[in-house]
Amino acid sequence: xxxxxxxxxxxxxxxxxxxxxxxxxxxxxxxxxxxxxxxxxxxxxxxxxxxxxxxxxxxxxxxxxxxxxxxxxxxxxxxxxxxxxxxxxxx
Numbered sequence: 649x650x651x652x653x654x655x656x657x658x659x660x661x662x663x664x665x666x667x668x669x670x671x672x673x674x675x676x677x678x679x680x681x682x683x684x685x686x687x688x689x690x691x692x693x694x695x696x697x698x699x700x701x702x703x704x705x706x707x708x709x710x711x712x713x714x715x716x717x718x719x720x721x722x723x724x725x726x727x728x729x730x731x732x733x734x735x736x737x738x739x
Contacts, residue, residue, distance in 0.1 A: 657720060661687075663697070663727040672723075678714045680707040685727075697727050706730045 657672040670689070677688035684698040685707060710725055713734035717723055722737035 657718070658722045659714070660722060660724045661695075661697075661727070662724065668695075672718070678711060680711045685710060699727065702727070703730060706733050709733055 659670045659672055659675065661668045661670070670687070674690050675687060676690050677686065679686050681696075683700055684696060684702060687695040687697075689695070710733050713723065713725070713736070717734075717736050720736045720738070724735040724737065726733055726735070
């Protein structure tokens, strides 16, 4: 069995006044927490997005989108858009 190479797949994270890009292969853990989203990178660095007003469904959609669309070339996560927090670009 050949391991899939996800290093070229980009996860773009947006919020008001903030934009970051991470290669999927560098993400070790991507999970929801009671107050937001947790992203743990391979090098041990952790990124927390805390928003007490974020609906549970939005957090679940973000995590499910990350886990489901593994072959997407670019997955855009927009923390400031609760209605459409995930955008998938070309698979």
